Amino acid sequence: MAGPRLVIVTGKGGVGKTTVAAAVAQAAVAARKRALLVEVATPGRLASVLDVPPLAAEPRQVLEGLHAVALEEGAALEDLVHGLMPLRVLSRRLLSSETFRIVAAAVPGILEAALLARVVAWLDEHDRRGRARYDVVVLDSPASGHSVPLLATPRTLSGLATVGPLGAIMRRTSRWLADPALTLALVVAIPEDWAVAEAVELYESLRDDLAIPVGRPVLNAVFPKRFSRAEAALLEEAGTSHTIDPQLLEAGRYFLARRNAAQALTRTLRSATRARPLELPFLFSTTMTWEDLGPLADALDGVLEPA
Amino acid sequence: MIPPVHGQGLVGLVDDARVVVCLGPGGVGKTTTAAAIAVAAALGGKRVAVLTVDPAARLKDALELPRGAGTLHRVPLPDADGTLDALLLDAKGVFDELVRRLAPTEAAAERVLGNPVYRNVAGAFAGSDAYMALEQLLDIVDTGDFDLVVVDTPPASHALELFDAPERILALLDSKALEYLGEPIRILGGASSRIARGLLSAVLSGLERMTGLSLLRDISALATDFGEVVPGFRRRARAIRELLRAEATRYVLLAAPDPHATRDVVGFASEVERAGVSIDAVVVNRVLPFALDVALSGRRDTDAATGVPRARWSASLARNLVTCAKDLDTLRSAQRSVIDALQAGLAAHGTRPEPLWVELPALSPAPTTLAGIVALARALQVARGRSTSAA
Numbered sequence: 001m002a003g004p005r006l007v008i009v010t011g012k013g014g015v016g017k018t019t020v021a022a023a024v025a026q027a028a029v030a031a032r033k034r035a036l037l038v039e040v041a042t043p044g045r046l047a048s049v050l051d052v053p054p055l056a057a058e059p060r061q062v063l064e065g066l067h068a069v070a071l072e073e074g075a076a077l078e079d080l081v082h083g084l085m086p087l088r089v090l091s092r093r094l095l096s097s098e099t100f101r102i103v104a105a106a107v108p109g110i111l112e113a114a115l116l117a118r119v120v121a122w123l124d125e126h127d128r129r130g131r132a133r134y135d136v137v138v139l140d141s142p143a144s145g146h147s148v149p150l151l152a153t154p155r156t157l158s159g160l161a162t163v164g165p166l167g168a169i170m171r172r173t174s175r176w177l178a179d180p181a182l183t184l185a186l187v188v189a190i191p192e193d194w195a196v197a198e199a200v201e202l203y204e205s206l207r208d209d210l211a212i213p214v215g216r217p218v219l220n221a222v223f224p225k226r227f228s229r230a231e232a233a234l235l236e237e238a239g240t241s242h243t244i245d246p247q248l249l250e251a252g253r254y255f256l257a258r259r260n261a262a263q264a265l266t267r268t269l270r271s272a273t274r275a276r277p278l279e280l281p282f283l284f285s286t287t288m289t290w291e292d293l294g295p296l297a298d299a300l301d302g303v304l305e306p307a
Numbered sequence: 308m309i310p311p312v313h314g315q316g317l318v319g320l321v322d323d324a325r326v327v328v329c330l331g332p333g334g335v336g337k338t339t340t341a342a343a344i345a346v347a348a349a350l351g352g353k354r355v356a357v358l359t360v361d362p363a364a365r366l367k368d369a370l371e372l373p374r375g376a377g378t379l380h381r382v383p384l385p386d387a388d389g390t391l392d393a394l395l396l397d398a399k400g401v402f403d404e405l406v407r408r409l410a411p412t413e414a415a416a417e418r419v420l421g422n423p424v425y426r427n428v429a430g431a432f433a434g435s436d437a438y439m440a441l442e443q444l445l446d447i448v449d450t451g452d453f454d455l456v457v458v459d460t461p462p463a464s465h466a467l468e469l470f471d472a473p474e475r476i477l478a479l480l481d482s483k484a485l486e487y488l489g490e491p492i493r494i495l496g497g498a499s500s501r502i503a504r505g506l507l508s509a510v511l512s513g514l515e516r517m518t519g520l521s522l523l524r525d526i527s528a529l530a531t532d533f534g535e536v537v538p539g540f541r542r543r544a545r546a547i548r549e550l551l552r553a554e555a556t557r558y559v560l561l562a563a564p565d566p567h568a569t570r571d572v573v574g575f576a577s578e579v580e581r582a583g584v585s586i587d588a589v590v591v592n593r594v595l596p597f598a599l600d601v602a603l604s605g606r607r608d609t610d611a612a613t614g615v616p617r618a619r620w621s622a623s624l625a626r627n628l629v630t631c632a633k634d635l636d637t638l639r640s641a642q643r644s645v646i647d648a649l650q651a652g653l654a655a656h657g658t659r660p661e662p663l664w665v666e667l668p669a670l671s672p673a674p675t676t677l678a679g680i681v682a683l684a685r686a687l688q689v690a691r692g693r694s695t696s697a698a
Contacts, residue, residue: 014334018567048567193675194338226631231624251632254596284634286641288566 002306003033004184004213005123005132006176008139008151010206011188012198016220018045019288020188020280021140023296027304029065030297033135036122037068040115040142046070051289059122063290067134069122076114112153117169120176136304148205151177151185151212180213180307188218189269191262200272215303216278217269220296223258223282232256258282278303317559317665317687318347320588324557326448326550327457330469330579331561332571336592339674339683340561340667341459342369345391347684352388353454356447360396360440360461369680377401379447382677389454394447398439405442409539415532422529436461438472441547448550470551470582473544557587560662562649564591564642573652580656588663589653591646595639596668 009021021037028035036059039046047054047070052062055070062068125133141150154174177183185206189199199217206212227235235252262279269277280299285292321327321344329341338359345357356379357370370382370393377397384391403420410416419425440460447456460469550556558579562572579586646666653662667686674680 012334013332014563044570045567048570195334226627227624231621231627234624248628248632251635252628254635255631284637284641286637286644 003136003304004180004182004307005135006119006137006139006183007303008141008183008185008212009188010141010151010185010202011218012195012202015188015190015195015199017188018049018140019293020186020218020220020296020300021138022046022049022290023280023293024186024300024303025066025136025138026290026293026297027300028136028138029063031301031304032065033304034133035066036134036137037062037066038119038122038137038139039068039070040140046140049288049290049293071115071118073111073115076118077111079118080110080114112150113170113173115150116154116173120169120173123176148202148210151206152210155210177210177212183213184303184307185212185214186218186303187214188220189265190221191219191223191258191265193265196265196269199269203273203275213307214275216275217273218280218300219262219266219269219277220280221282222262222266222279223255225259226255227252227259317344317588317590317663318351320663321348321455321557321559322351323555324455325555326444326553327455327557327559328469328551329457329459329559329561330586331460331575332568335561335563335568336667337561338459339369339680340559340590340592341457342393342680343674343683343687344559345393345455345457346384346680347687348455348457349384349389349391350387350681350684354390354452355455355457356392356394356453357457357459358394358396358440358443358447359459360398360436369675369677371677384677384681392453394443396436396440396443398436401439401442405540405543406536409536410532411535415535419529419532419536422525422532424525425529437469441469441472441551442543445543445547445550470579470584473548473551551582552584556584558584559588559590560586562589562591563593564645564649566641566645569645569648569652572649573656576653577656586653586662588665589649591649591664591666593669594642594646594666595635 007021007024009017009024011017011020018039021039025035025037037046037050039055044054046068050062050068052068055068057070057072057075059067059069119137119139122134123132123137127133154170154177187199187203187206189195196219203214203217207214235249235256266277266279278299280296283292283295327341327344329337329344331337341359342357345355349355370391372380372382372393372395377395377400379392379394382391382393406419407413407416410419437460440458444456444458447453560572560576560579562568576586576589650664665687667683674683
């Protein structure tokens with residue numbers, strides 16, 4: 001099955017990464033792909049969108065065709081150490097020590113390496129018939145302050161690690177992250193200056209510094225177009241000389257202002273990244289559940305197609 | 308001409324404060340609100356400093372700060388009775404500076420700073436940028452130059468990262484952790500058979516090979532050198548602990564009316580309470596700036612256009628306006644139910660005494676200039692605070 005197998009959703013905190021990641025997973029499920037949705041560092045958020053009990057450290061089927069998991073640094077590090085240590089009793093002894101955690105944290109990138117190693121291990125899993133267990137893994141990554149170091153890790157470490165099982169894992173992860181046929185990073189913003197500025201920075205460092213395949217920048221929560229140019233002009237001047245129901249006028253003008261602000265930021269995002277932003281509509285809904293994500297999943301459908 | 312801001316609502320609440328800490332999950336407008344609180348207090352005649360930790364440096368742009376972090380910079384506020392200085396946190400710089408200041412000799416400081424694993428160990432000790440923000444806060448308060456210091460905290464999913472920071476560093480310093488770091492083999496404690504030692508060495512040297520660092524030697528050297536700065540750290544950690552719990556330190560919890568944020572915000576609040584301090588105000592940002600009280604009934608739909616000259620009015624504009632109003636009304640109800648859930652959640656966690664409740668409008672566009680921040684400061688002035696029980 002064609003299309004990326006690893007979709008990494010990144011962006012500043014508060015831009016709706018979890019919602020976008022869930023919508024990508026929904027698009028995958030709609031395309032009859034078996035998807036695994038991975039949450040890092042925002043415990044509970046994903047379970048709330050999916051309306052399921054809190055996620056565990058092992059993938060669990062939450063819907064037909066969809067598994068979800070909460071990936072935790074501590075658990076990932078344990079996996080890594082258990083893999084390294086020949087005796088369980090020793091690895092457990094080591095892990096129970098606060099000092100070991102400090103020593104481990106002293107190794108640059110060890111926690112990040114452990115997280116990525118876990119993700120790649122899931123991508124490598126096969127079912128009894130030898131098919132990949134998951135067609136697509138969607139990673140809801142930590143806020144962008146953290147996602148650059150996370151994604152830079154394999155590059156840094158595989159340069160240093162020349163021997164041992166970890167070196168091999170990092171080289172493999174590195175190859176995954178660099179291959180446009182396998183990996184796609186999505187940078188998410190909302191129509192606010194700070195979010196767009198951050199997205200541009202992140203987009204550039206993923207594309208230029210880390211050479212990770214980056215998809216079109218995603219602008220989430222865009223107010224839809226509701227008025228023609230002539231109608232917009234009429235709204236702007238109405239109210240002073242004419243009487244329209246003042247509440248309707250206020251609503252219309254507010255809508256227009258939000259729409260215009262979003263359009264201006266779409267242009268900013270486009271000229272800074274030289275890529276056409278993918279706009280996701282603002283969802284006017286009193287709930288925010290899996291069912292409500294339909295319009296977002298539709299808009300994101302294309303990202304799962306081959307590059 | 309900027310009108311003076313008088314103490315009322317949120318502004319009144321921080322009136323007799325010396326420190327205001329803005330807390331909350333990422334993306335809820337902490338940075339902007341912290342700046343607005345600081346501007347409001349400066350307009351009201353106070354000598355104010357605002358400390359931001361935002362890596363994207365939004366506040367830097369809004370406050371027209373020059374490039375570069377780590378130093379206080381005067382923000383021009385024409386017609387303000389007070390003054391405003393702003394500082395962008397340089398977390399790495401703060402820790403380096405502390406090591407320099409606390410080390411007995413310059414050579415000792417350079418040995419620590421030059422150690423290849425220093426940066427990572429320092430990070431592990433400090434927990435996060437949160438501790439660095441608190442160190443910086445203590446420095447600013449200690450200058451005695453300011454009536455009020457407003458702190459914008461790093462985005463964190465757990466309030467405990469902030470409150471635990473001093474405790475964590477004290478616990479580590481008081482424990483045998485440093486000795487162990489100096490001699491990693493002691494981690495194994497009782498399991499000190501030759502086989503165990505051999506395996507541990509194998510693991511650690513595996514890690515060494517992986518990273519290309521001479522890990523054992525570096526960690527051991529760092530532990531020895533770091534020992535010399537420990538007493539100074541201990542003193543400061545205690546001072547920070549006291550500052551966080553001081554009578555004149557106020558906590559403002561920021562939230563956005565986003566359905567998925569409720570759990571985070573309530574969790575945050577209960578962690579703050581558990582840390583032994585109370586939240587003095589809750590600010591809900593990005594609330595729809597007007598109420599659509601009108602029932603959008605069928606009659607109104609068709610009557611909406613009355614009064615507008617027929618020639619310029621189209622049926623489609625009327626329809627579009629009604630659709631917009633209906634969408635915004637849906638958004639408003641969604642926000643109300645989130646706000647109700649927030650209030651219920653906070654009340655259930657026994658936030659006491661009941662915090663001041665302030666709702667700020669979703670501005671379009673959001674303020675990114677000093678003028679925008681000043682406008683928001685004025686909104687704070689008029690924002691009617693209410694207690695949760697009155698809701």
